[in-house]
Amino acid sequence: MRKRNRDTIVIAVPKGRVLEQLSARLEQAGIPTEALTAKSRKLVREDKQSGLSYLLLKPDDVPTYVEYGAADLGIVGRDVLMERDYDVLAPVDLDIGKCRMMVCGLPKESLTGKRERPLRVATKFPHITERHFRAKGTPVELIFCQGSVELAPLTGLADVIVDLVETGETLKSNGLVTLDKIADISSVVIANRAGLKLRRAAIEPILDALRK
Numbered sequence: 001m002r003k004r005n006r007d008t009i010v011i012a013v014p015k016g017r018v019l020e021q022l023s024a025r026l027e028q029a030g031i032p033t034e035a036l037t038a039k040s041r042k043l044v045r046e047d048k049q050s051g052l053s054y055l056l057l058k059p060d061d062v063p064t065y066v067e068y069g070a071a072d073l074g075i076v077g078r079d080v081l082m083e084r085d086y087d088v089l090a091p092v093d094l095d096i097g098k099c100r101m102m103v104c105g106l107p108k109e110s111l112t113g114k115r116e117r118p119l120r121v122a123t124k125f126p127h128i129t130e131r132h133f134r135a136k137g138t139p140v141e142l143i144f145c146q147g148s149v150e151l152a153p154l155t156g157l158a159d160v161i162v163d164l165v166e167t168g169e170t171l172k173s174n175g176l177v178t179l180d181k182i183a184d185i186s187s188v189v190i191a192n193r194a195g196l197k198l199r200r201a202a203i204e205p206i207l208d209a210l211r212k
């Protein structure tokens with residue numbers, strides 16, 4: 001791994017819809033975000049004055065960078081941590097990026113009726129889905145989709161989906177309804193175990209500011 005400047009704190013942040021809320025939350029905590037919000041295709045954004053460096057990543061990759069120590073801290077949705085095990089600490093819940101992991105389907109769909117075959121479930125979250133239905137004792141056939149998963153019940157690809165619901169607009173626009181809740185989701189700060197020990201003096205004040 002490339003040698004890191006010991007004084008720089010590297011924060012892995014997710015590109016996408018949570019970034020705006022995150023910048024506001026960082027600003028509130030007195031953490032400069034100019035480098036983060038600047039219009040640019042740069043994936044590393046350094047704020048020389050504060051010694052912070054932001055990495056702009058796909059949300060699913062944030063814990064990987066933190067686990068391997070390429071970043072000291074990361075911001076990620078709990079859904080990502082529920083879907084796969086990572087050896088990271090999650091010291092602060094930011095109370096942003098709030099949504100729900102739900103089982104959804106057509107209004108006529110029932111999760112309780114008797115079936116001749118396993119329930120067919122399309123999702124980007126196979127492990128969460130498998131765990132949920134195993135706990136319920138419902139046999140399922142999982143169909144992995146990368147996105148636009150709402151299409152699956154509409155086209156007959158699957159009976160139901162497991163997906164994130166934030167405003168409910170996507171479900172409504174596609175004639176789907178929620179059938180069961182799996183979990184409440186929000187964004188959390190994650191930390192590299194060794195990094196937190198080695199750079200505690202620089203990292204703790206950031207965590208404290210974000211806890212407030």
Ligand code: PRP
Pocket residue numbers: 146147148149150163164165166167168169170171
């Ligand atoms: C997410 C999620 C839903 C939608 C829910 O998809 O998978 O499709 O947002 O948001 P809403 O309740 O506010 O409508 P995203 O926009 O990330 O795109 P994707 O379908 O490609 O995953």
